[in-house]
Amino acid sequence: MIRFQRMKNRMTSFFHELNVRIALSVEGYARNAQSWNYLPLGMRMPRGMVAIAVSVLLTGFSIRAQQAAAALTTPPPPRGVYVWPNNWAVKNGEFAKALTVPGVDGVGVHVEWSEISPALNTYDFSTVDRQFEAARLHHLAVELAVAAGQGTPKWLFAEPPLGLGLRRLDFKVTYHGGQEACHDVSMPPPWDPRYQEAFADMLAQLSRHLHETGYDSEISAIKLTGMNTLTEELALPSERPEESTNPNPCVTHSPGIWAGVGYRPSLVVQAMRGIAASYQRYFPNTEVVLPIIVLFAFPPIGEVGPPISRQNAIGINNRLLEDLVRTAAQNLPGHFALQDAFLLDTLPADQRTVGLARANGIPTAWQTNIWLGKNGKGAACSGGGNGFQQEMQNAIPCSESSFLQMLRNGMSPQGGAGPSKNGLFIEVFPSDVIAFPGAIKAAHDEWKR
Numbered sequence: 001m002i003r004f005q006r007m008k009n010r011m012t013s014f015f016h017e018l019n020v021r022i023a024l025s026v027e028g029y030a031r032n033a034q035s036w037n038y039l040p041l042g043m044r045m046p047r048g049m050v051a052i053a054v055s056v057l058l059t060g061f062s063i064r065a066q067q068a069a070a071a072l073t074t075p076p077p078p079r080g081v082y083v084w085p086n087n088w089a090v091k092n093g094e095f096a097k098a099l100t101v102p103g104v105d106g107v108g109v110h111v112e113w114s115e116i117s118p119a120l121n122t123y124d125f126s127t128v129d130r131q132f133e134a135a136r137l138h139h140l141a142v143e144l145a146v147a148a149g150q151g152t153p154k155w156l157f158a159e160p161p162l163g164l165g166l167r168r169l170d171f172k173v174t175y176h177g178g179q180e181a182c183h184d185v186s187m188p189p190p191w192d193p194r195y196q197e198a199f200a201d202m203l204a205q206l207s208r209h210l211h212e213t214g215y216d217s218e219i220s221a222i223k224l225t226g227m228n229t230l231t232e233e234l235a236l237p238s239e240r241p242e243e244s245t246n247p248n249p250c251v252t253h254s255p256g257i258w259a260g261v262g263y264r265p266s267l268v269v270q271a272m273r274g275i276a277a278s279y280q281r282y283f284p285n286t287e288v289v290l291p292i293i294v295l296f297a298f299p300p301i302g303e304v305g306p307p308i309s310r311q312n313a314i315g316i317n318n319r320l321l322e323d324l325v326r327t328a329a330q331n332l333p334g335h336f337a338l339q340d341a342f343l344l345d346t347l348p349a350d351q352r353t354v355g356l357a358r359a360n361g362i363p364t365a366w367q368t369n370i371w372l373g374k375n376g377k378g379a380a381c382s383g384g385g386n387g388f389q390q391e392m393q394n395a396i397p398c399s400e401s402s403f404l405q406m407l408r409n410g411m412s413p414q415g416g417a418g419p420s421k422n423g424l425f426i427e428v429f430p431s432d433v434i435a436f437p438g439a440i441k442a443a444h445d446e447w448k449r
Contacts, residue, residue, distance in 0.1 A: 075216065078106070078365070102437070102440075102444075104433060105444060106135075120158075120161075172185075200282075287336075291341055298321075338362055349416075367426065368406060403432065
């Protein structure tokens with residue numbers, strides 16, 4: 001099996017290199033480009049009849065080479081229990097231990113954009129490679145995520161020649177309604193064409209690296225990012241100081257900042273169209289998963305007029321989320337799924353998420369919750385009090401049986417139909433995998449039936 005894997009990796013790399021060399025030979029020159037989307041892959045008009053004849057002969061072989069390489073790199077289907085890394089679990093060894101628990105099907109590989117691109121036209125995939133090697137060691141499928149938002153490279157804002165000179169929007173934001181510390185987040189307007197080009201180049205370089213190393217055959221899913229804040233979930237800063245419950249008055253007036261650059265929901269849809277098209281170009285055979293937040297994920301601004309309160313903008317942003325999911329689904333036909341990062345054992349899977357998936361004919365994926373994150377743990381199974389904030393502050397830990405029930409709520413989400421009838425996979429935090437191995441194995445076995 002190991003010998004075949006090495007042969008497959010070498011053949012995949014050979015076919016890819018051969019295809020590029022053929023294209024360059026037909027064109028008659030080589031361009032010094034930073035990403036493979038700029039390579040002249042036989043799409044330019046040759047100048048002479050001889051060049052035309054050579055192009056016709058070699059194009060057929062080039063296509064066959066591509067098809068052969070694709071056949072050798074069919075990714076595994078995204079299915080089952082995936083261990084999602086968090087910083088403290090990686091540092092204290094729980095993450096490595098969780099990968100050995102029977103019933104684990106896959107693992108998250110999570111990096112920030114700035115980690116793999118520390119400078120303009122510079123890429124370093126060593127962090128990605130180390131995480132893939134850990135997954136390969138345990139024969140686990142990979143769910144890949146490259147987060148923007150807080151992970152946006154700072155060279156985007158530097159003036160040329162060191163950067164692109166994009167407009168920098170600086171925010172201070174909190175998480176979970178102000179229950180955590182403030183964080184600095186800098187980003188450009190995501191609809192800026194130069195930002196879109198930079199993000200597309202990152203995907204191109206990443207795809208090329210994964211193809212050349214053979215890691216692409218181990219990716220079962222990749223998260224659609226590019227418009228993020230503190231996590232890989234689809235969200236833009238939207239708080240204002242008077243709406244935050246954080247005791248430290250650190251939150252910026254995010255709606256005012258967005259209004260200053262002409263924010264409109266239609267521009268966010270435009271940005272999604274470009275980002276989704278880039279995923280379609282560079283990951284056409286990989287399941288692309290969009291993690292969403294169903295409430296308060298976008299600035300409270302409509303197509304006309306100034307910012308309004310977050311509560312009054314719920315209708316505006318519900319429609320925006322619908323438009324964004326529909327746009328992504330249209331640009332990623334047949335390999336797009338919706339994810340919600342919240343499950344409890346006492347409640348069905350989020351019905352808004354299920355409804356969006358059902359309306360677009362796409363599957364769902366889930367994450368448990370991280371209500372016990374402040375204690376260095378993972379999920380709770382319920383909470384005491386009235387409303388989300390009180391329940392989260394009075395989180396009730398899981399038992400083996402309640403944790404399994406929480407997983408089942410995502411495995412067979414209430415209201416799902418067609419592609420959304422059964423969840424693709426559920427992300428689980430390392431401490432929970434270790435604490436509830438019986439639930440992990442039971443869920444794995446039920447998924448396989």
